[in-house]
Amino acid sequence: MSEFLSDSALSPLDLPVAADVFTAAERLTGIVHRTPLIHSSALNAQLGAEIYFKCEHLQKVGAFKARGAANALFHLPPGTTRVATHSSGNHGAALAWAAALRGLRCTVVMPENAPDAKKAAVAGYGADIVPCAPTLAARESTLADVVEKTGAHIVPPFDDPRIIAGQGTVAQEVIGQCRALGFTPDLLVAPVGGGGLLAGVGLAVSALAPQVKVLGAEPEGADDAHRSFRGGKRVTEQTPDTIADGLRTTLGERNFAVIRESVNDIVTVSEQNIVTALSLLWGRTKQLVEPSAATGLAAVLEHAARFRGKRAVIVLTGGNMDLAAVAAIAAGN
Amino acid sequence: MSEFLSDSALSPLDLPVAADVFTAAERLTGIVHRTPLIHSSALNAQLGAEIYFKCEHLQKVGAFKARGAANALFHLPPGTTRVATHSSGNHGAALAWAAALRGLRCTVVMPENAPDAKKAAVAGYGADIVPCAPTLAARESTLADVVEKTGAHIVPPFDDPRIIAGQGTVAQEVIGQCRALGFTPDLLVAPVGGGGLLAGVGLAVSALAPQVKVLGAEPEGADDAHRSFRGGKRVTEQTPDTIADGLRTTLGERNFAVIRESVNDIVTVSEQNIVTALSLLWGRTKQLVEPSAATGLAAVLEHAARFRGKRAVIVLTGGNMDLAAVAAIAAGN
Numbered sequence: 001m002s003e004f005l006s007d008s009a010l011s012p013l014d015l016p017v018a019a020d021v022f023t024a025a026e027r028l029t030g031i032v033h034r035t036p037l038i039h040s041s042a043l044n045a046q047l048g049a050e051i052y053f054k055c056e057h058l059q060k061v062g063a064f065k066a067r068g069a070a071n072a073l074f075h076l077p078p079g080t081t082r083v084a085t086h087s088s089g090n091h092g093a094a095l096a097w098a099a100a101l102r103g104l105r106c107t108v109v110m111p112e113n114a115p116d117a118k119k120a121a122v123a124g125y126g127a128d129i130v131p132c133a134p135t136l137a138a139r140e141s142t143l144a145d146v147v148e149k150t151g152a153h154i155v156p157p158f159d160d161p162r163i164i165a166g167q168g169t170v171a172q173e174v175i176g177q178c179r180a181l182g183f184t185p186d187l188l189v190a191p192v193g194g195g196g197l198l199a200g201v202g203l204a205v206s207a208l209a210p211q212v213k214v215l216g217a218e219p220e221g222a223d224d225a226h227r228s229f230r231g232g233k234r235v236t237e238q239t240p241d242t243i244a245d246g247l248r249t250t251l252g253e254r255n256f257a258v259i260r261e262s263v264n265d266i267v268t269v270s271e272q273n274i275v276t277a278l279s280l281l282w283g284r285t286k287q288l289v290e291p292s293a294a295t296g297l298a299a300v301l302e303h304a305a306r307f308r309g310k311r312a313v314i315v316l317t318g319g320n321m322d323l324a325a326v327a328a329i330a331a332g333n
Numbered sequence: 334m335s336e337f338l339s340d341s342a343l344s345p346l347d348l349p350v351a352a353d354v355f356t357a358a359e360r361l362t363g364i365v366h367r368t369p370l371i372h373s374s375a376l377n378a379q380l381g382a383e384i385y386f387k388c389e390h391l392q393k394v395g396a397f398k399a400r401g402a403a404n405a406l407f408h409l410p411p412g413t414t415r416v417a418t419h420s421s422g423n424h425g426a427a428l429a430w431a432a433a434l435r436g437l438r439c440t441v442v443m444p445e446n447a448p449d450a451k452k453a454a455v456a457g458y459g460a461d462i463v464p465c466a467p468t469l470a471a472r473e474s475t476l477a478d479v480v481e482k483t484g485a486h487i488v489p490p491f492d493d494p495r496i497i498a499g500q501g502t503v504a505q506e507v508i509g510q511c512r513a514l515g516f517t518p519d520l521l522v523a524p525v526g527g528g529g530l531l532a533g534v535g536l537a538v539s540a541l542a543p544q545v546k547v548l549g550a551e552p553e554g555a556d557d558a559h560r561s562f563r564g565g566k567r568v569t570e571q572t573p574d575t576i577a578d579g580l581r582t583t584l585g586e587r588n589f590a591v592i593r594e595s596v597n598d599i600v601t602v603s604e605q606n607i608v609t610a611l612s613l614l615w616g617r618t619k620q621l622v623e624p625s626a627a628t629g630l631a632a633v634l635e636h637a638a639r640f641r642g643k644r645a646v647i648v649l650t651g652g653n654m655d656l657a658a659v660a661a662i663a664a665g666n
Contacts, residue, residue: 036369038391057619058371124375279656286390286652288621319619323612327663330656 010075012154015254016161018207021168021200024071028169031070031101035059037177037313043284047300049307052185053281054174057289057319061121063246064170064317065094065157068196071166072155073098081105084152086132086139087122088114089246090318091157096127107152109142111135117322158194159252168200174313175208185212187312191295192216192225192266193247195255197317202262215306216259216266217299219244219274225251229259229266243329244274246292246318267306269298277301278329281316291329293317343408345487348587349494351540354501354533357404361502364403364434368392370510370646376617380633382640385518386614387507390622390652394454396579397503397650398427398490401529404499405488406431414438417485419465419472420455421447422579423651424490429460440485442475444468450655491527492585501533507646508541518545520645524628525549525558525599526580528588530650535595548639549592549599550632552577552607558584562592562599576662577607579625579651602631610634611662614649624662626650 010020035055044050056064069091073083085095086109099106106127110119111134122129132142146152156163171188178185188205192198198216205214218226219242224235234256240248251259259266269277277297281289296314300307343353368388377383389397402424406416418428419442432439439460443452444467455462465475479485489496504521511518521538525531531549538547551559552575557568567589573581584592592599602610610630614622629647633640 062619282621282659283656286395286621288615288619323615323663323665326615327660327665330660330663332656332660 010161010165012156012160012162014161015257016165016203018203020161020165021172021204024067024165025169025172027074028067028070028166032066033059034173037174038285038287040284043280047304047307049300049309050311051297051300052178052311052313053285053287054170054313054315055287056170057287057293057316061090061093061097062318062320063090063094064167064197064315065090066097067169068163068166069094069098069155070101071169072160072162073102073104075162076153080153082107082150082152083155084109084143084146084150085155085157086110086143087157089118090320093118093121093125095155096122096125099127100125107146107150109139109146111139115322117320121320158196158249159254161254163196164199164203164254164258166200167197168204170197170315171201171204172208175205175212178313183311184209185313186310187213187215187307189215189217189296189299189312189314191244191247191292191315191317192218192251193222193292194249195225195251195259197315198225198263199255199258201315202259206262213264214262215299216263217295218266218268219247219295220268220270222248223268225259226266226268228256229263232260242274243271244292244295246290247295267299267303269295269302273298273301275329287316287319288321288326289316289319290321293319343494343498345489345493345495347494348590349498349536351536353494353498354505354537357400357498358502358505360407361400361403361499365393365399366391367506370507371618371620373617376613380637380640382633382642383644384630384633385511385644385646386618386620387503387646387648388620389503390620390626390649394423394426394430395651395653396423396427397500397530397648398423399430400502401496401499402427402431402488403434404502405493405495406435406437408495409486413486415440415483415485416488417442417476417479417483418488418490419443419476420490422451423653426451426454426458426653428488429455429458432460433458440479440483442472442479444472448655450653454653491529491582492587494587496529497532497536497587497591499533500530501537503530503648504534504537505541508538508545511646516644517542518646519643520546520548520640522548522550522629522632522645522647524577524580524625524648524650525551525584526555526625527582528558528584528592530648531558531596532588532591534648535592539595546597547595548632549596550628551599551601552580552628553601553603555581556601558592559599559601561589562596565593575607576604577625577628579623580628600632600636602628602635606631606634608662620649620652621654621659622649622652623654626652
């Protein structure tokens, strides 16, 4: 790792640029999966568009978060032996996985009410779990305690240039995979929560294929990124209400700065369209993705005119869900 | 098509040989998908074996049945304009799909209580559906009526050399895909219902890679193939009781003849292990396969000593399930 630090270490305070994505892609080769791009002829006939799905639910730890976490660990302060974060979702598992790969200790502060499946994943990668009350304040103060006691280096889930650059490697792969298939897509759609993925995708695409329109897709019940983008000012207050649990976070500061420069639009989607998209994905592609991952296809359903006759790639962001959630969704609850 | 008929048409009464599988594989190129082989590092660590899954749930019509149906249509009596079958499951959809591709009319006799999703699939491929009472006698007499009225040629679901040869192309692909990855598997496992898939796999493997052990996996609640294989005499009576709805059929005559010559063993699996295997497949591979498809992994769970330290390929046979079934299984019913 030390040979990289000398020439291109990103500070957590930097704004990332496209070159950081390309460097991340080189470093992550052989560490993360080059996930497949799939399509369904039946679904495309139904939609009147040519839709490809980038299968990040088949990524290490079952989510694109593996990319950002693994990339962040190439940019640690010298002498770091322990990393830490707070997470109720995929970032905690991703950081635990990446830390184990590099022989680093890892602590994940998790709210007591986090799903057992998520706790088991984090513990399974050998990280220490520190429980806390299920509030943002408790998560942050507990993490501060961990840092004070252990000297751990914090790797945040999205508002961090190393994370943004890592997530952007998805788009670099997509552009290359489409070219190998003989085309450049008209649109690339990524769900947006904290904005790590969308910012990274925007950076990569604006450098590699600026003719491709990058669209963020956000649940209307957690539309802070949409309002921030349209209003030109980051909205920091919201009360999220959506089945897409991975997208309930608020857009990060660096994420907003990158997104407003590199993304074409952020559209919202209804809960009904998220659920319809999810059942289409399960039924047509047989891919058991989580609700957040269906937000991109929901955008095709809700904004059909923008996609008709077009080629679009949609990022399926993750597939981590316990069976109770699967049962509730399949039963229509 | 006529150029094929002159030199290698299979009569529905023949016993197929390995060369029929190889001919089928040539003809099916570009018609069916070469489905991917996937694996899960986490699952392999848990099982102490190196398991690869052949993704036939990603096949055309969502099941390996597309292979046999498409192959059968290369072996029709001259002048055939309509084909017919009776089916409550994937074979009806596969025949409807294959017939539409070749511009043939198709009639599928379906029991009135067949799931709406299956009826919609058959109708979606443009076939005529003739409803009947939900008994084998009613299915057969209704199909006989259809044949008398329309002159349709019957394509049976499994006890047919054209079907067996078509299903066997799965194994030819598997052996090639494993060689491309640098190995020959120790075992190849296929679920067994009527025995179309298992017979075809046995034929292909015994010719291409006889050192590979071919294993059938059958629910203990529908264990006629197991009893037939162990007893050396085909069992034709059973009262199936299993969640694996695709495996409730009784082993065919030609299927048994081929299987006893080319398959190493048929093992049974409990309902509990089918459900456990299904939840492992959903959770670890994110592939929404149907219960029948989980029977192969259930065999690894139930007969662990036969797989420990070995490389095995398991055929995931299909992924066609309505959401109500998904909900019931995920909820533990």
